[in-house]
Structure formats: structure tokens, C-alpha cells
Amino acid sequence: MTDEPPKMDRRRFCGQSVWGLCLAGIGGLSGYLLGRTRQPETRWQIDPTKCIACGNCATYCVLEPSAVKCVQAYKICAYCDFCPGFLEPGARLDTGAENELCPTGAITRHFVEEPYFEYNILDELCIGCGKCVKGCEAFGNASLFLQVHHDRCVNCNECAIAAACPSDAFVRVPVDRPYLLKGVEEHA
Amino acid sequence: MSRGVLAIAVLAVLVPCTVTWAIERFPPPDFESGYEMPPTQAPDARPGVWQYLDVAVLLAALSVAAWLVHRLRSRRGVFLLMLFCLAYFGFWRKGCVCPIGAIGNIAWAAGDPNYVVPIAAVLFFALPLVFALFFGRVFCAAVCPFGAIQDLVLVRPIMIPTWLEAALRLGAYVYLSAAVLLAFTGSMLLICRYDPFVPIFRLGGSFNIFVLGAAFLVVGLFIGRPYCRFLCPYGVILRALSRLSRHRVTITPDECIRCRLCEDSCPFGAIEPPTAEWSEADYKVDKRRLALLLLAAPVLVGVLAWGGAALAGPLSRTHRQVRLADEVFLFDAGKITEITDPIKAFRRTGRLTEDLYAEARAIQNEFRWGGALAGGFVGLVAAGSLVGLSIRWRRNDYTAHAGGCLACARCFAYCPRHHVHKGHAAPAHAIAPDRFILANAQGAAPEGTRP
Numbered sequence: 089m090t091d092e093p094p095k096m097d098r099r100r101f102c103g104q105s106v107w108g109l110c111l112a113g114i115g116g117l118s119g120y121l122l123g124r125t126r127q128p129e130t131r132w133q134i135d136p137t138k139c140i141a142c143g144n145c146a147t148y149c150v151l152e153p154s155a156v157k158c159v160q161a162y163k164i165c166a167y168c169d170f171c172p173g174f175l176e177p178g179a180r181l182d183t184g185a186e187n188e189l190c191p192t193g194a195i196t197r198h199f200v201e202e203p204y205f206e207y208n209i210l211d212e213l214c215i216g217c218g219k220c221v222k223g224c225e226a227f228g229n230a231s232l233f234l235q236v237h238h239d240r241c242v243n244c245n246e247c248a249i250a251a252a253c254p255s256d257a258f259v260r261v262p263v264d265r266p267y268l269l270k271g272v273e274e275h276a
Numbered sequence: 277m278s279r280g281v282l283a284i285a286v287l288a289v290l291v292p293c294t295v296t297w298a299i300e301r302f303p304p305p306d307f308e309s310g311y312e313m314p315p316t317q318a319p320d321a322r323p324g325v326w327q328y329l330d331v332a333v334l335l336a337a338l339s340v341a342a343w344l345v346h347r348l349r350s351r352r353g354v355f356l357l358m359l360f361c362l363a364y365f366g367f368w369r370k371g372c373v374c375p376i377g378a379i380g381n382i383a384w385a386a387g388d389p390n391y392v393v394p395i396a397a398v399l400f401f402a403l404p405l406v407f408a409l410f411f412g413r414v415f416c417a418a419v420c421p422f423g424a425i426q427d428l429v430l431v432r433p434i435m436i437p438t439w440l441e442a443a444l445r446l447g448a449y450v451y452l453s454a455a456v457l458l459a460f461t462g463s464m465l466l467i468c469r470y471d472p473f474v475p476i477f478r479l480g481g482s483f484n485i486f487v488l489g490a491a492f493l494v495v496g497l498f499i500g501r502p503y504c505r506f507l508c509p510y511g512v513i514l515r516a517l518s519r520l521s522r523h524r525v526t527i528t529p530d531e532c533i534r535c536r537l538c539e540d541s542c543p544f545g546a547i548e549p550p551t552a553e554w555s556e557a558d559y560k561v562d563k564r565r566l567a568l569l570l571l572a573a574p575v576l577v578g579v580l581a582w583g584g585a586a587l588a589g590p591l592s593r594t595h596r597q598v599r600l601a602d603e604v605f606l607f608d609a610g611k612i613t614e615i616t617d618p619i620k621a622f623r624r625t626g627r628l629t630e631d632l633y634a635e636a637r638a639i640q641n642e643f644r645w646g647g648a649l650a651g652g653f654v655g656l657v658a659a660g661s662l663v664g665l666s667i668r669w670r671r672n673d674y675t676a677h678a679g680g681c682l683a684c685a686r687c688f689a690y691c692p693r694h695h696v697h698k699g700h701a702a703p704a705h706a707i708a709p710d711r712f713i714l715a716n717a718q719g720a721a722p723e724g725t726r727p
């Protein structure tokens with residue numbers, strides 16, 4: 089209150105210039121970034137041709153359980169009796185529950201007709217660990233693969249799994265076609 | 277023997293570690309029973325337009341908050357808005373997207389020209405800052421779900437000495453610089469990964485982070501909003517901008533009569549008392565201390581910048597290409613024998629190892645420079661707050677610190693002028709100020725005396 093008027097004025101002027109600069113800075117930065125955003129909006133998805141089912145998907149997602157889950161491409165699946173994605177490698181001759189590969193019992197097996205069995209993934213149980221994917225890729229038709237399920241994914245700014253994925257499998261896809269499904273495009 | 281078993285027996289020997297798309301080892305079966313294949317699961321995403329609703333709610337909430345704090349001066353209003361925002365941005369939108377985490381997006385976008393930053397993230401980052409330039413930290417007061425959840429648990433605030441508060445606040449600057457550095461180099465989004473309250477909003481998530489959030493809330497019972505004051509990286513940006521704000525939050529609607537009633541009413545230590553007159557001798561001592569500090573400041577900045585650069589090695593391991601280069605190097609040198617998934621994936625891309633090493637080196641270089649900058653920035657802030665603490669500012673009134681005030685509106689009702697303005701009857705504590713001050717000094721919750 090005791091400052092002389094000229095000093096006060098100079099201080100005010102400096103303050104206002106800094107204020108204006110800050111406002112212009114925020115405006116400029118957001119304008120520049122908004123100009124760079126692309127339409128349509130994007131979502132994260134796993135490119136199944138690159139994914140090696142490393143297991144990071146189960147642990148790195150900000151959600152628990154992960155938003156990544158296994159899906160079954162029925163058109164590719166061979167409907168094996170002894171599904172290498174369903175059973176432990178050592179348990180060839182017995183389909184008992186103790187031999188299941190999936191740590192959460194998320195895969196169900198239904199008899200279709202001799203000798204075929206249908207394998208389904210229970211989304212509520214699957215944690216996206218990729219064990220079944222590895223098995224199916226190694227010894228089966230590679231019809232099991234991992235996808236980000238968009239009913240769960242919160243579309244993080246920067247997907248925490250993408251930052252940890254060893255094979256660069258996470259890509260951004262348009263929001264209106266947010267899946268990269270095996271066995272749909274080429275058979276449809 | 278079923279063909280699955282046979283195939284496994286053969287393939288276990290033959291199949292190399294490669295993965296190709298739709299390896300049709302077995303032809304898809306021809307069903308005779310009229311079996312229909314179920315469709316592949318692909319649950320729908322939340323449509324993209326919803327994010328504009330989030331932005332609209334944010335804008336509306338900020339405007340209402342500014343009106344409540346500056347015009348209506350109503351703590352109750354601020355409190356209700358805060359509850360709404362906690363429900364909407366916290367529990368409904370699950371704490372994502374939030375301005376604090378958006379710092380990471382912005383820094384990532386600055387470092388990587390190919391990165392598509394979501395529109396909502398840009399607006400969430402910018403809007404509260406613009407509001408801070410006009411109205412102070414109204415975002416912190418009522419809109420931020422992280423602030424709200426801490427505000428709710430605050431029951432018995434204890435005061436922290438100013439120097440301790442300033443020292444602890446350095447943590448937020450360290451966190452901010454680390455987060456910006458890691459995002460700029462494309463390594464990770466530190467803030468999002470270690471967001472303490474997100475597991476609470478999502479009612480699930482990493483157990484460790486959940487414990488961290490719970491710890492913050494327990495501390496928050498006694499220390500007002502610990503995350504906000506000592507860690508929040510967005511808070512320090514808001515703090516800086518709020519110091520320039522056009523409309524400051526004022527404790528009193530007109531003139532301070534220095535009744536001291538508001539003195540202890542701020543649970544965040546943001547109210548500064550009038551300063552005492554000081555003697556000529558004091559002034560001399562102060563001047564000498566200030567000169568020393570100003571001399572020491574460049575040393576502090578230099579040391580911390582050097583420290584930041586020295587951390588480049590460990591910090592750069594948060595980047596997966598650097599980690600991969602490490603692994604490949606160790607594998608090639610025979611120091612690890614088991615081939616890891618990342619190495620497998622790298623080999624599959626057919627990239628040259630030299631390329632990878634060059635990229636890793638470039639990233640480490642970025643970390644060296646960035647680390648030095650970040651360290652220097654922290655040093656500058658530390659020196660600045662030391663200088664700020666040792667300067668004797670002149671103040672005649674009780675004022676809310678323009679940067680530290682979270683605009684929560686708690687202190688308003690403590691001011692007798694507030695009640696005159698509102699045409700209330702004078703509250704009990706204005707009639708018996710001594711008793712009130714006594715009670716407050718003993719640590720009674722300021723809220724209990726709210727009229």
C-alpha cells in the first residue's frame with residue numbers, strides 16, 4: 089500500500105504482460121495440438137499379426153483384470169478335440185479341469201459333433217494372459233488371439249500396455265471399427 | 277488317437293518359434309449337424325462423442341465453481357459441486373481423462389510428432405489453466421475428483437510450518453519434471469501409472485496403488501489434501517498461474533478489519549497474516565542472508581542439473597527400446613542365455629542390432645539433456661522458494677496466498693464482514709472471538725463452527 093505510484097504501475101504492467109503471455113501460451117499450445125488431432129477419434133487395439141502373447145497385457149493394463157481379453161476366431165479354429173490352447177502341453181489324453189491351461193478357467197468346451205469341439209472364452213473370467221494364445225499359435229490354427237475389449241477399455245491417454253508391449257503390437261484404430269479380428273475379413 | 281494329439285507330437289518337433297497369421301495347420305471342419313458358428317466377440321466402444329460431454333461438464337463445472345467462489349461466496353455451494361464432480365469425473369468417468377494425467381499427453385505429443393493426442397485431453401489440460409488465470413484455483417476447489425476425495429476425509433486439520441510446507445512441495449516439482457521427461461521421451465506416463473486414487477474410483481486395480489491411495493486418505497484426515505499440496509504436478513502449474521489471476525480469492529468480501537478470526541481457518545495453510553514492522557537491524561540481517569542465497573542459487577541449480585543428468589542411465593530404462601537394447605546386448609554377449617519375448621519379437625522384425633543400439637543411444641542422450649533440464653528446473657524452484665521464504669513481504673491484511681489458496685471457500689464464513697454482507701445475524705464466533713480463537717488453536721475442526 090505504501091509503494092509509490094510509478095513503481096506500482098511498472099509492476100502491474102509486468103504482471104499483466106506475463107498474464108497475457110501465459111494465456112497466449114496455453115491458447116497457442118492447445119490450438120497447435122488440436123490442429124494435430126485426427127478425425128475420427130481412435131482407440132487402442134492389438135494387431136494380432138504382431139502380438140507374441142508375451143503376457144504383458146494381463147499385468148500392464150490400468151484396469152484389473154485387464155481390458156485385453158482373448159477372442160476366438162471361429163472361422164479359423166479347427167475345433168480340435170485336444171485343443172492346445174485349452175490344455176496343458178503335458179496333458180494330452182485327459183481333458184479334466186486340472187489340465188486346463190487357462191489360469192482362470194475362462195475357456196469352455198462344448199461338444200459339437202464327432203470329433204469337433206467348440207471353445208469359447210468367458211469374458212468375465214479371461215484376464216488376457218495369452219497362455220491359450222501361445223498354445224494355439226504353437227500347435228493349432230492360431231485362432232485364439234488377444235484384443236482390447238472396448239466395453240472395458242477406458243481408452244487411456246497412452247495405453248499403459250502399448251508402452252510396455254515388446255512387439256509394438258498396439259496400434260490406434262478408428263473408433264467406428266475398433267477391432268482387428270482374425271478370420272473375419274478374409275472369410276467374409 | 278485324435279488328430280490333435282498326432283499333430284502336437286509332430287509339430288512340437290517341427291514348428292519353429294515363429295508366429296504367422298492364421299496358420300492353417302488343420303482345415304476348418306465341415307460340420308454336418310447344421311452347427312452355426314457363433315460370432316467373434318467384439319463389444320462396442322463408448323462412442324467418441326461422449327468425450328465432448330465430458331468437456332462440456334468440465335466447462336460448466338468450472339464456470340459454476342468460479343461463480344460460487346467469487347460471487348456467491350458459498351462454501352455449501354462449493355461443497356455440493358465438489359460432490360457432483362467427485363461422482364461424475366471420479367466414480368462415473370473413473371478418473372480418466374483428468375488434467376493431471378493430461379500433462380503426460382501434452383508432453384508426449386511435444387516429443388513425438390506422430391502421436392495423436394485426444395481432443396478431450398488437450399481441453400482438459402487447458403481449460404482449468406485458463407480458469408486459473410482468471411479466477412484462481414477454482415478447479416481444485418470443486419471440480420478435481422482427486423482434490424474432492426481428499427477434501428471429504430479431512431476431519432481434523434493440523435497446521436504445518438511454512439518452511440516444511442515449502443520443502444515438501446518440492447516433491448511436486450520433482451514429480452512434474454520426472455513425468456514430463458518420461459512422457460517427452462516416449463517412455464511412460466508416470467502420472468497415470470501411479471495415480472493413487474484411480475483404483476478407488478474404479479473400485480479395482482493394482483493393490484499397491486490402492487494402498488498408496490488409502491495411505492494418502494489416512495494422512496489426509498489430519499493434513500489437508502496431502503496429494504494436492506505435496507505431490508500434484510498439475511497443482512504446481514495451477515499454483516503458478518493462479519498467482520497471476522485476475523480475480524483473486526479474497527477471504528473477506530470488502531475490507532479486512534484484522535479481527536484475526538480467519539487466521540486458523542484454512543486447513544491448507546494458505547492464509548498469510550499481516551507482517552510486523554521490522555527494525556533496521558533485522559533489515560540488515562535479511563539483506564545479507566538474501567545476498568548469500570542469491571549467490572548460492574546458481575550452485576544449487578548446477579548441482580541438481582548435474583544430478584538430473586547423472587540419473588539418465590537408470591531413468592532411460594523406463595523406455596522399452598533402451599531395455600530391449602540392453603537385453604539384446606546381454607544376450608549377444610552371452611551374459612543371459614534364455615531368449616526373452618522382446619528379443620524374439622525384435623529378431624522377427626529383421627531390424628539390425630546396430631539400428632537398435634543407435635536408437636537406444638539417442639534416447640539416452642535425450643535423457644541426459646532432459647535430466648539436466650529437469651534437475652535445473654527443480655533447483656531453480658528450490659532456490660526461488662528459499663529466496664521467497666527469506667524475503668519479508670509487506671502485508672497489512674489477512675490474505676489468501678494467491679498460489680496456495682485452493683479456493684475452497686472455507687474461510688469466508690469466518691469473516692464477520694461476510695455475514696454483514698449477507699445480512700446474516702452475527703455468528704457465535706464473531707460475538708465471542710476469544711473463545712473461538714482458543715478453540716481453534718487447540719485444533720478444533722474449523723468446519724464445526726461453520727454457520
Ligand code: SF4
Nearest residue numbers: 139140141142145253
Ligand atoms: S503386450 Fe503386446 S505382445 Fe504382449 S500380449 Fe500384449 S499385445 Fe501381445
Ligand code: SF4
Nearest residue numbers: 149241242244247248
Ligand atoms: S488403453 Fe488403458 S484400459 Fe485400455 S487396454 Fe490400454 S491400459 Fe488397458
Ligand code: SF4
Nearest residue numbers: 190214215217218220
Ligand atoms: S489363458 Fe489367459 S488369455 Fe486365454 S482365456 Fe485364459 S485368461 Fe484369457
Ligand code: SF4
Nearest residue numbers: 416420423504508511
Ligand atoms: S492440486 Fe491437483 S489433485 Fe489437488 S485439486 Fe488441484 S489439480 Fe486436483
Ligand code: SF4
Nearest residue numbers: 542681682684685687
Ligand atoms: S478459500 Fe480460504 S480456506 Fe480455502 S484454501 Fe483458500 S484461503 Fe484456504
